[in-house]
Amino acid sequence: ERIIKLFLTKHQWSPEQIVGHCKNKSIPMVSVERIYQFIREDKECDGSLYKHCRHNLKHRKRPVGKNSGPIKDRVFIDDRPKEANGERFGDWELDLIVGPNNQGAMVTLVERNTLMTLIRKLPNGKKAEDVANTVFSMLAPYRKHNALLTITTDNGSEFALHKEIAKALNVDIYFAHPYCSWxxxxxxxxxxxxxxYIKKKVAFDNYSTEEVRRVQKLLNNRPRKKLNFLTPGQLFYQKLDETNSVAFDS
Known part of the structure; x- marks a missing residue:
């Protein structure tokens, strides 16, 4: 605890930086999750360690409930290949957006290199089985196009069937650390x-499948500065053609 407090208060290092530094120096250290837990416990006791965190723990919007146990067999982002940083094609990020009063949900996916965005309504809410089936149906068309290398997601229980998704799509899945949305x-x-387009205070029942597809199309046809003002859709299908050509030539 003394070392953690020192790094937090004197250097304002994040838990990830503390763990990484200690690993490099062969210094015994607890996990990133445990450091965040320690900071939160300190805050609940009127401590000030949280003030030295970049987000002052404001990113901790989800309650830590008794039924929110860890997902089995997770592989954290620490072990994700360094090249999966958005510079290569085929690395995706996965999440859900949820309707008012936690009613209704949509799966959202983005390919990091091209910013290609996929959105799909979940007809039965955010049950893990429905999420797994929906993610599969969204990405299955790209399995044979070298467009699926990794998926990075968070620790919501809706992603509990990550191993099934990984096997079905032949893709590696990694988890961000809890409460580290960045x-x-x-x-x-x-x-x-x-x-x-899909407002937080509007019930998802008000958005038809066609409307969701329209939003997806709008985003993928929008020129993006990060892409030198190409559109995500344009660049995504260009990359598909390139990867298919390489595979064919080899």
Whole structure:
């Protein structure tokens, strides 16, 4: 605890930076999750450690409930290949957006290199089986096109069947650390763009499948500065053609 407090208060290092530094220096250290838990416990006791975190723990919007146990066999983002940083084609981020009063949900996916966005309503809410089936149906068309390398998501129980998704799509799935939404910032930013059209206070029943597809099309046909003002759709299908050509030539 003394080392954690020192790094937090003197250097304002994040839990990830603390763990990474200690690993490099062969210094015994608890996990990133445990450090966040320690900071939160300190805050609940009127401590001030949270003030030294970049987000002051404001990103901790989800309650830590007794029924929100860890997902089995997760592989955290620490072990994700370094090249899956958005520079190559085929690395995706996955999330859900949820309707008012936690009623209704939509799966959102974004390919990090091209910003190609996919949105699909979940007809039966955010049950893990429905989420797994929906993710599969959204990405299955790209299995044979070298467009599925990794998926990064968060620790919601709706992603409990990640191993089934990984096997069905032949893709590696990684998890951001709990309450570290910035580790999957591409999908977080994409969800904000989606919310321009699918409002937080409007029940999802008011959005038809056709309307959701229209929103998806609008986003994928929007020129993006990050893409030198190409559109996500344009660049995505260009990359598909390129990867298919390489596979065919080899």
């Amino acid at each position: 580790e999957k910032g591409c999908i977080e930013n994409t969800n904000k763009l989606i919310r321009q």
